[in-house]
Amino acid sequence: MNTLIELEQKLHNSTDRHNRDLLKELLHEDFFEFGRSGFSTNKLDTLTSLVNETPKTIYSENFHCAQLSDNTVLITYTSFEQQGGEKTKLTNRSSIWLKNSANQWQLRFHQGTPANL
Template identity: 30%
Template sequence: MSFTLSKEDRTILTRLEEDMWREVTRFDQTFQEQRFAADFFEFGRSGRVYTRDQIIRLDPQPIHAVLPLPNLAIRLLDKNTAHVTYNSQVEYDGIIEYARRSSIWSRTESGWVMRFHQGTPYQP
């Protein structure tokens, strides 16, 4: 069975994924509480595993990521579950790090929430 992503959902999911890379939203407690699911976890680019509590941060830090997110693609796994993939290019202390990113988002009564995220390093 194939599911079709609406233009509205594509716009919302793209904005939400990019908001994870914008300081003004990424470090906003309300945004984080609303957008990370209660059972969220992440396999970080470093290989470490992070829980929701570990990923929610209140200490803003500069984020130097390329936006819009390169090669962003979204596909529905079912009518309420979306898989978002893209490549990230982020500068940390003058060094550019690249990663292939993958997020699973679930549609809830209060909007889309991120359930899972993974970053895998690569060199272009």
Template identity: 30%
Template sequence: MSNKIKVSLFNHLIDAERQLLDPEIRQSERALDALLDDEFIEIAANGTTFNKYQVLTRLPTEVVPQFYNQHFKGRMLSDDVAQLSYQAAYRRTARSEFNYSLRMSLWRKQGEQWQMVFHQGTPCAPFTISMDDD
């Protein structure tokens, strides 16, 4: 099996990843439920872990931070598991300092639908935020 990801799937998963940052999606338990696998686990940049239930109860109440993500890379780990990695910068308010991290997500195909099964953010050194959509 080649670990090369198809461009169409790569673009679909980047879009799904960005949907999870969309205020409307984050406030909809139904939309989040569709995007997250039932076995979902997140390891936050501070080392805290969350399961799907905790994310579904936490995200709708959070103030959505300002996010940038860029330099996506993708590969297939199996026929039905894909890995995305990218740089992310976020801040709580327009006056806050940015927090920089490297992010990794695993997406698993369930039937015809791809759902995030794992996500981790690891703090990293500051980088230049590109306003290009890559």
């Protein structure tokens, strides 16, 4: 489970978010997201969006992992950004990770929902 939390947190790092090759490897071919913004995206849309976004730091905490099968894990957690030492954009997040035939974990589904501060 620690490996999956580390992979999830890689997706919060601006350097990794701008690395198209890494993103192509981590995102499942059928990746789908319900974003915090309310918009839905697929793998291609997400790749384009992340590699072109303004750098930012995303923090995450309160991870919970549930193994749904040998090759499927649900992760839930809270993320936020910071401005002036204050948490902003608090978001409840969930991700489903699948282990592929090459024994590598890939993000299949992600959802971000605005949360109350």
